[in-house]
Amino acid sequence: MLDWLWVIPALPLAGFVLLVGLRGLPRPVIALIGVGSVGASAALALLAAVRYLSAAGPVVPIRQVLWTWLPLTSFHPTIGLHLDPLSLLMMVVVTFVAFWIHLYSTGYMACDGGYGRFFAYMNLFVGAMLVLVLADNLLLLYLGWEGVGLCSYLLIGFWYTDPANGRAAMKAFIVTRVGDAALAVGLLLLYWHFGTLDIQSIALQAPHVWVSGSGLAIAAAALLLGGAVGKSAQLPLQTWLPDAMAGPTPVSALIHAATMVTAGVYLIARMNAIFELALPVGQVVAVIGAVTLLLAACSALTQTDIKRILAYSTISQIGYMFLALGVGAYSAAMFHFMTHAFFKSLLFLAAGAIILGMHHEQNIFKMGGLWRRMPLTFVTFLAGALSLAALPFVTAGFYSKDLILYETLASQRGSPVLWACGLVGAVLTALYTFRLVFVVFFGPARREPQRGGSARGTAALGCGSFQAQKPEPPAPTHISWTMTLPLVVLAVFAIVAGAVELPKNVYQVTLLSDWLGVVLPAAPQREHLPSLAKVQIIAGAASLAGIVAAWLLYRRFPSAVRVLRLVRPWRQVYRLWQGGWGFDWLYRRLVVEPFVYLARANRRDFIDLFYGAIGESAKLLHAVLSWGQTGKVGWYAACLVIGAIVLITILVLT
């Protein structure tokens, strides 16, 4: 069954190779390769899902070993794929969302000079993520993991002529690298104790090799967690994500929805066997999730850049997923991953449309009243925003977030404190989301959105022109169907995707947890379960409260915010939140500046003398040996004799 599974990751990778290898292709061909490869991959992924789920009998994982790389006596790193409900869900969501983002990009990037380069990197990004998701062993997973990291670097710094973008790309790469180093050490630890990196055999052996709660299990889980917080932008390695907004908007959509940041969530869910043996680390995961979701939500509340608001929102939502993972509710985390992929990609793509419409204006306070001018963008953005704010019973986001909040209370590993954090986070989420909606779409128009070719010239091409002073990417001046169709499709999914898993008191649909239950353990429940309906009502009230608060603050009494910002302690809190709680400042002081200082101070250190001496002695030896290459046959023959003498001497003496 599904012998062609390898085609799914191979297609985007082939697209990458084609786009890199064949330069100077016309744009329609680039779009066809770039979008077509991911589209075909998405279609095949859906087909694989249908075939896999409609197969008779119990759900069994499919393992497909393509070949063995480096067969050694004790180490057989296979290039193999593993398909079970967990990787199936990831695969389908990744390819599906990525396809719409790619389609959208054909419109968004239509006038960019680096069109082919953009699609090459995007294809590689999707291919690497699919390798990560489908890998049957941790070595291959690590390959995908690093591939994703590389692509994030390439795409965040896509407009590399601006040094700030290059810096943001390096920041993302270096900060996630800290986590990657922990992950690599974790892999070595696992290999050391299990003698294999095969995920399934580690999961099988783990309970026999390590006692629950033993030091090694905790170390391994903590190291894996280190990798996960780096990639998923959780505390304390979350600082790279807001800066990652330097890339083109479709890249942000891809990083936040389908690839990269969800890799950490997937890693923890995939390695749940290790985390189940290290419950203290599970507690840490939950606490990290809870704290991160609160901190990021506060920061989101104070940002003025539309993309940074969404970036902090992603950190916060991933925090919810970590919270769920930490309390053992793996299915709930994956459920929220799925709904989040839909509404967050939608929000970013709609934001991209707004940014294009406002001609690269990203400050929300320079927008306003856009609902009349961009009705379709408004409707779709609203759908995403409602889902993010978890409007009760209507949106997908509500069902997934409600499940996480419920599990936080119901699981033995959860606690009311964690639940309260999640609840406060829900209020804040609704607040910052609708602050965005009200400021951008309602109120007076503060600046006219661009229309048509207008005065900017080059209208015939449908492209805007470069501004002289600031290197600003040229942008299309009208929004084509390739950009609106993805918005509509994703908006529909952002609303209805929750139907795969409904609360028990609403309707008995548990498709997702049934599928995932095969591979993911359910959270151990408390004896006295809290009332489902009560929890739901509280959660629903929380998001409604947030929306109402946003309406009061930003529509009804906008002056209140202005007054509030004049109050001294509040102003300082505001600045703290706006700067992302000062983590950047802290890391600069603690890590970057001492490091730079040491490097400066040690510029001419004596250790270099040693390496310099190696180089110089190599040069010297080169000169000496070259002197032996005389070109004289007599000397050459003498060398033969010298060799004979040396060998005879050795043989006789030993």
Added chain:
Amino acid sequence: MMTRDLLALGPMLITAGGAVVLLLALAVCRSHAFASAWSVLVLAAALAAIPMTWPGAPASGDLLNLLAIDSWALAFWGIIFGSALVVCLLGFEYFRPLAVQAEEFYVLVLLSATGAAVLAAADHFATVFLGLELLSVSLFALAAYRRDQAISIEAGIKYLVLAGTSSALLLFGLALLYFHTASLRLSGLAGPLLAGHPDTIALYAGIALVLVAMGFKLGLAPMHVWTPDVYQGSPAPVSALVGSVSKAGAMAFMVRLAGVTLTGTPGVRNGVFYGLLVLAIASMFTGNLLALRQPNIKRLLAYSSIAHMGYCLLAVLPMAAGAALDRQAVFYYMLAHAVSILGAFGCVCAASENGREAQHVEDYRGLAWRRPVLAGVFSLMLLSLAGIPLTAGFLGKFYVLASGVRNALWLPAVCLVINSGIGLFYYLRVLGTLYQREEAESPDQFATSTAPSALLQPSPQLLLTHLTLAALVVLLIYFGLMPALASLPM
């Protein structure tokens, strides 16, 4: 001789017969295209015959007195005939624009491949000498093939004199071995060695002299001094032949000899072990250090192959030390080295034009901006020689190193690692040159016809060379990703 003997000899008979037929045909009608096509066909047929013969000859027959056609020999025949095939393909477009008669080139390539094949399967002192001489005589004619160039003739004469000297040493060594063991068969040596004759100086000197002769062919230090001159002077396809076919034959025999000495007294075993150890370490350092600042690309590749043979010996050492044999590692290393060195010289062929070889590293400056695909292929070959992952060269080096580490041969293993570092320097130096942009040229530079930019223009006449290079790239990546051949039983 029985039919099955003939069948086992098949691949070698095809090349030998092919050479004779070609020689006769050329007496009647001279045609470059025919000679080239015929030799390619012959070598392809020989390659195709190898799987039919696998896994070797039956356990009896007259044949076995002279040749041991086992899976080891057959695997090396694969390398030898495959490499010769590539050399013929490269040679066609290399010689076409030249004013020399190119037809005999193919006869000589076929003969040298046959010689190397005999050497790889030799189990008798007579066949050892026969194979080695067939190989050497063809090679010095090939090295001097460009009679229009003094340097080519010089290379041929140097090779003639030195190969003659080394043959003399070999013959003397074989005689001393016969004197000690009263056996002319290589595998027959094992009995007398085991029987516990007291070791004599004649035995030690015999083994040492045979090692010297093989070391000469492999270019091991200190018998390496001839390699750069011959590589530089020979036509580029011939340099490729010296780097692949001749080395594969000699290495196959070297491993056989080391395997036989395993049965000897501790004195013999230790002696061979330490002898090979010294040769290996000396070759690694000498080759890499000499290549460090070498401005001529062909000499650089010669030095590089000295170091590579030193690396490869690391996998031969365990068997000399009496530990488990690691024939697979040696085979895979030689395979990977053949692919990479053929590819590298293929790039030299492709970059050359109008009879002038692009020998100087400076000729390649900015190649990536004029012929990006060729520069990419060259980069891949250099990366494989440097042992960078995803190329065949990496896996070859990895297996060799793994074999050394498994047998706790720490000294040569550490030397290999250090030398990989040194080696990286000059491979990257060439790689960097490929991708450097040329400085803006002043107008008077355009006027001179010998400016590097006038050379190296894309040429439609190099179709066959380009296709060959493409095939080598596929092999390089394939062997780098799927080392299925490394687990052949040997």
